[in-house]
Amino acid sequence: MTTVPVPFRKKFAWGGLAFKIVVTLAYLFLLAPLLIVFVISFSSNQYLSFPPKGFTLDWYKALPEQTQFIEGLQTSLLTATITTIIVLLIAVPATLALDRYDFKGKGALAGLFLSPLLVPTIVLALGLVIVLGPLGLTNTYASIVIGHIAITVPYVVRTTLMSLQTSDTSCEEAARVLGAHGGTVFWRVTLPIIRPGVIAGAVMAFIVSFDEAVISLFVAESGRPTLPVQVLRYVENSADAVVAALSVILILFSVVIVVIVERVVGLRNAL
């Protein structure tokens, strides 16, 4: 033991230059498609080629005329909203039961609500089209909502459960001692306290439903498909940048939603 210990903390900060470069490159790779879409949306090239020859806003200007995208957007907004509302109504009470009450089969039930995460989406999509087809329910808003409920329930259950588990039950007891019965306790005390978790779950459910392509493709390919399906079909056939403009708007839209929710509710507390 002849060496004097070096002041260690300073030396060991995870900031070696080589490491920083590697991390930056990794980030670039991660964000590459989004960045490129952004660039292409302003490019005056007719086709998806590089390098861009000029700057233009034409792609954006062309968007309102793309009826299929406008219709797709309407469908997606509608189905995502309805899905989120339905899922909130069925999942939040169920999660409340899972955390605050005791009954047989609680574990299995929790597993059931989280199980859609364990199944490949395409398998569920197939099952849905096989069931809904003969019933004549395909290519309807209802089919999309039905298809999206299963895959969004786990998100709401997870975030709501977290909020419930970390909340102080003595507030609910205090409310009861002060004279509130079950429903009032939930409405005026529990729900406001778990609001961040519920809202976080709702936002996730909305985004998942809005972005979902596979189930929507299987159950509602014609009629009034969702926006991701419209984009999918467009991209399979054409190679111009109007999709890029649309994508940029969608990305900004998602980011804005998340930022708003973070500000209002403090997502950090809920995630």
Next chain:
Amino acid sequence: MSATQTLASVEGTGPHRASGEQERRTKKRNRRIALALVIPGILGIGVTFLFPLVYMIRMAFNEGSGNGIVVETFTFATILDPLTDSYYWKVTFDTFLMGLVVGLLCIVVSYPIALFLSRTQSKWMGLLLAAALAPLLTSAVVRTYGWMVLLGDDGLVNSTLLGVGLIDSPIRMANSMSGVVIGLVEIFMPYAILAMMSGFGRISTQLEEAAGSLGANKAKVFFRVTFPLSLPGVLTAFLLVFVLSISTFVTPRLLGGGVVQVLATEIYDQATGLLNWPFAAALALILLVLFGAVISVYQALIKKIGG
């Protein structure tokens, strides 16, 4: 017990209670409330998830011949069909291999970011974390489209390489498996990063500092302390990405340009193109079993790490 009852009946002026009756009544009432609360959820999941799933599995035992003709029967023939067809063996094998490659490459690329985010004390941490997870906010279609632009024959990568003179003619990436792999690696990075970060969270920085104070330089600390301890997180990330890759549809479809065939695209073709539902269901069943097996391993690992 009888002493209690005697006492109660002697002292009390009201009707005396049997022991525990109050508790039992409350328990029963609570059970009823809980039931009312979960029934809508059970119905919802049952109708939209369990029922289609079971129905699909049942469909795999029917016979079909395309064009929507389904013969209601119970046979293993439909399931055996792809299992005995070399084409489908190839498709399954390709799917599996793709999953492996994507999984490996993905964890390699995600590891630095995950490590960085777990360790950094920079005030930009929140922003950087959001940047790493933000891609999850966009649809797979949009991200795949971005890769189509990047990897196309006239795309960014080829144009750059051509312009710099490294190649003479464009490398075929889009419309091929290599493009699909590259795209999938990026698309699943946020998942891998999240999985690894929760694994890394358990590596105490004090361990690294202790190693350092014992004389190890940075590289040694990494290879002898940090990396081995991070392996469980890496493994779960790998399994997660693998399982997502083998079941993904959009990216192989778009970036594969109709040339790349994996289980998911086959299922789609059979179900919506050829309208051979039993066959599609058989393929889906195979995928489900593969998926289920790997997920079980993943869950078991998660529990072990968490413990």
Next chain:
Amino acid sequence: MDKLSLVGLTKQYAQGIAPAVDRLDMSVEEGHLVSLLGPSGCGKTTTLRMVAGLMDPTAGQIKVDGTDITNTPVHKRGMGMVFQSYALFPHMNVHENVAFGLQMRKKSKSQQDSLVKGALDMVQLGHLSKRPVKALSGGQQQRIALARALVVEPTLLLLDEPLSNLDAKLRETMRTEIRQIQQRTRATTLFVTHDQDEALAMSDRIAVMNGGLIEQFGSPTEVYERPRTRFVANFIGRANLLTVTIRGEETTPNGDSRYAVDVPGFGVHHAIGEAGLSGVRTLLVRPHRLSVSPAAPGSDGIIGTVEALSYTGDSVSYSVRVGEHLFTSERLTSGPDRMSQGDRAVISWRANDALVLPESTEE
């Protein structure tokens, strides 16, 4: 009539394990503050929660003003409760918190406002009524919790270790404040605590609990000066306890008896106690009633060595080893006979300062 009466109250979580509360009987007079005092796990919080209705008893009855409320649901019992974590509603401000109970009782807005104002003034926090509760300090939260409980004019006030989360200085201040408010409003109060100083300072009566039972129920003076069991003697204040055999009894005019007790190995000494005790009992001498003086060579009596001493400014505490026993003596530092470690010492007490505990020690 007693304000609160517990009859055979029992809580047993499962068959085969000891009950958390075991056939408890207790009566509380109107306007009294009664402490449920004991170590953790003794059943005091469980008892409180059963009185509140947050937990169902396995057996027994709870009566308020003579009415059996054992089956009344929580929200209909009209009690007031302060929790250890205060349990203020985090999404409401101070005013809304305090008004909550009044809203449940369908009071009009103007009634609510005036009652809330009154309650906040009582805890001297009227100026904070619009403040969100997250911005309050621990002491302030505690006072708001108290105001919220009292504003509804509860039949009983239930306090579950409300001072445990405060630092020592604040705890003492709040102790006095709570007691003053309680006396002013004459609210019949149950106060759960594990802190004997708190219980002694605040209570009209103390129920010393252990293992689901009440070992002694009495005024602070009774519980301190006349403990009935070893547990109570040890739990409240410090104690020197010896197992002795009673040799003789003389009755005295005030009802107590003066006993001659045989202290094994140390001969016969004297103590007092309630009349009618015999056989093997426990002798209690509080440390500040136990004298320790230098042993002159050749003196007899209980002789030992000063093993340790601890000096705390105003007082000094000696630990004297006599054979297997370790006696503790406390005295003011000013005074004669300061001793040092290693000194030979003789231990003595006056008969009136030693108590024979009524608890039987026969196995």
